[in-house]
Amino acid sequence: MxxxxxxxxxxxxxxxxxxxxxxxxxxxxxxxxxxxxxxxxxxxxxxxxxxxxxxxxxxxxxxxxxxxxxxxxxxxxxxxxxxxxxxxxxxxxxxxxxxxxxxxxxxxxxxxxxxxxxxxxxxxxxxxxxxxxxxxxxxxxxxxxxxxxxxxxxxxxxxxxxxxxxxxxxxxxxxxxxxxxxxxxxxxxxxxALTPLFVEGFPLRNLSGLSFKSARVSLLRDGKKVIERTEPLLITHKGFSGPAILHLSRDAQRGDEILVNFLDVASEELENCLLDQKHKLVRRRLREFGYPLSLIDKAMQICKVLPKRKLSELPKAKRKCLIKTLTAYRERINKAGFQLAxxxxxxxxxxxxxxxxxxxxxxxxxxxxxxxxxxxxxxxxxxxxxxxxxxxxxxxxxxxxxxxx
Ligand SMILES: Cc1cc2nc3c(=O)[nH]c(=O)nc-3n(C[C@H](O)[C@H](O)[C@H](O)COP(=O)(O)OP(=O)(O)OC[C@H]3O[C@@H](n4cnc5c(N)ncnc54)[C@H](O)[C@@H]3O)c2cc1C
Structure with missing residues (x-):
């Protein structure tokens, strides 16, 4: 031999x-x-x-x-x-x-x-x-x-x-x-590692394909931040992907949550935007701020804000809800297995x-x-x-x- x-x-x-x-x-x-x-x-x-x-x-x-x-x-x-x-x-x-x-x-x-x-x-x-x-x-x-x-x-x-x-x-x-x-x-x-993350019954699935150039995503365990990345983010029909998610995924465990700030902006900045120019429609003002319409519509639906609402007609609780949805969107996640890693x-x-x-x-x-x-x-x-x-x-x-x- x-x-x-x-x-x-x-x-x-x-x-x-x-x-x-x-x-x-x-x-x-x-x-x-x-x-x-x-x-x-x-x-x-x-x-x-x-x-x-x-x-x-x-x-x-x-x-x-x-x-x-x-x-x-x-x-x-x-x-x-x-x-x-x-x-x-x-x-x-x-x-x-x-x-x-x-x-x-x-x-x-x-x-x-x-x-x-x-x-x-x-x-x-x-x-x-x-x-x-x-x-x-x-x-x-x-x-x-x-x-x-x-x-x-x-x-x-x-x-x-x-x-x-x-x-x-x-x-x-x-x-x-x-x-x-x-x-x-x-x-x-x-x-x-380098896997997408899934969300059961994902509420944003209709936004599949929507991407953000620089989102801030935090991985939370028992409510505490484990790691954070500010990178491109992609919404998929089952959850989230894109570099921010792929890079967090190696640390993700069953039961963890993620917190997404879609445009990586301070909540105060967004609040200030919603508090001035009150004559404008909520939808238009958020669009001017930089959010895509499909995400605005989804956030308004989640916060039960009617499409034609003006900022002057927006109650404080709904304003807070919109800010939370857009800067601190929170979901429990599951990590994809080796098949997709x-x-x-x-x-x-x-x-x-x-x-x-x-x-x-x-x-x-x-x-x-x-x-x-x-x-x-x-x-x-x-x-x-x-x-x-x-x-x-x-x-x-x-x-x-x-x-x-
Ligand atoms: C979808 C996808 C996209 C990727 N894109 C990129 C990218 O763009 N850039 C990047 O840097 N990385 C990328 N990667 C990762 C990259 O492909 C791997 O890190 C790289 O191929 C590892 O090379 P390797 O030679 O160590 O192992 P592998 O490429 O996994 O090769 C190992 C080989 O060993 C063989 N083998 C296993 N067990 C046995 C055995 N018992 N007997 C004989 N042969 C065996 C396998 O059949 C295989 O051919 C990607 C991975 C995936 C899955």
Whole structure:
């Protein structure tokens, strides 16, 4: 049986980039992929357009990985957004930057990115075996014995790049956690992150599609604020989404509530607006203030204010109700599950992985890259960037390890 220098479990962006880099370093590489095709999640990333990184300095990038920012630092500094953009350019994939700093392939086609990665993997001589789920790994004296549903393979080093648990139909079902656990690693409880939030019997469902450029959304637990974000917000037919919600969602728990200030204005400011120019219609004055008519109509319906009411005819209690609905709209929420989560919070415990090499601190020759680690980034290209940056460090260390033997 051939013993490979490196077996990579998972042909997502982390696994494919690692395969190309390791094969370029003259290592014999085998990529084992569970699904019938590699990179299923990459294909749907950024709504099929693949927002693969974000503009900014490395210092700025690392701020978008929550409490994982210290761990990601060596990887991001070693292979940053500029390196990734240049890497794709050399592969024939120029990129474009959108207004908000997101970086995409110029064609806005994730398939171009995936095809280039797969072609390069094969051209460099790395093998990809599809429909080949890994079901067990054992450490041997010479390296690793990897059991799949179709055969057994051996390698000197092993890279686990199986992704997290989100969008399980793409192949990321948490297998990497089980494999790492059997090798003695701790797993931080995986939870859905970057998910929409749902509201039972959602009163605003008719406003589905309405968005706000900068809403202030607070997550409340037992009435106390847990976290707050001021970012774009989207109303959906089941609740809320958009960056403000996606970013809060990693901290949301069953029973939590959210408080939405749709235009991020002080309630006093809105009250002052409703107290002057009393001859005007309530509806018109709120429109002048900046609220969309559909939301005004909904708020007036909730507060039982008739459409033709003038400000002079608005009783104090109804004025207060309108202000509350527009600046402190409160709902109990449910978080969507892994089926709709873009990423997984949790994963391989970072305490047991060297951030400079991505090598296990428990088992020599075992490495991790990408979302399988307990790292999740914000929306905007940070998760794919980390998949590449961590794979880069892992392969650098693998080559060093094997050539120094
Ligand atoms: C809808 C959606 C949109 C997204 N958009 C963006 C975006 O625009 N920008 C961004 O930065 N991030 C985005 N993400 C997140 C990003 O796609 C992931 O963070 C990234 O793909 C992680 O890469 P990975 O290589 O670590 O894992 P994955 O891409 O999940 O790949 C893991 C691979 O391992 C394989 N595998 C799993 N278990 C086994 C096993 N036992 N044996 C063999 N193979 C196995 C899987 O089949 C899969 O192919 C999005 C995610 C989703 C779901």
């Amino acid at each position: 051939q013993r490979y220098d490196l077996i990579i479990i998972g042909a997502g962006p982390a696994g494919l980039f690692a395969a190309i880099s390791a094969a370029s370093c003259n290592l014999s590489v085998l990529v084992l992929e569970k699904k019938e095709n590699p990179g299923k999640k990459l294909l749907i990333s950024g709504s099929g357009k693949c927002n693969f990184t974000h503009t900014g300095t490395p210092e700025e990038l690392i701020l978008h990985y929550y409490e994982g920012n210290r761990f990601v630092k060596p990887a991001i500094y070693a292979f940053d957004n500029k390196s990734l953009i240049e890497y794709f350019r050399k592969m024939g994939i120029p990129s474009v930057v959108t207004e908000n700093g997101k970086v995409f392939p110029a064609t806005f086609r994730a398939s171009d990115v995936l095809n280039a990665l797969v072609e390069n993997t094969k051209r460099r001589g790395a093998k990809i075996r599809e429909r080949c789920p890994v079901i067990g790994v054992k450490k041997s004296a010479e390296g690793f014995v990897v059991k799949t549903t179709t055969g057994i393979y051996e390698s000197r080093t092993l890279l686990i790049a199986t992704g997290g648990k989100s969008y399980p139909w793409t192949g990321s079902e948490g297998d990497g956690y089980l494999i790492a656990e059997t090798l003695g690693h701790d797993i931080v409880n995986p939870e859905p 873009m990423v997984t919070k949790g994963g391989i415990s970072l305490r047991e992985v060297n951030p400079k090499t991505m090598e296990s601190r428990k088992i020599r020759g075992l490495y991790f890259a990408g979302e399988v680690l307990n790292i999740d980034g914000e929306t905007g290209g940070y998760n794919i960037q980390f998949a590449f940056s961590s794979a880069y460090l892992a392969v650098k260390a693998i080559c060093h390890h094997l050539y120094s033997l």
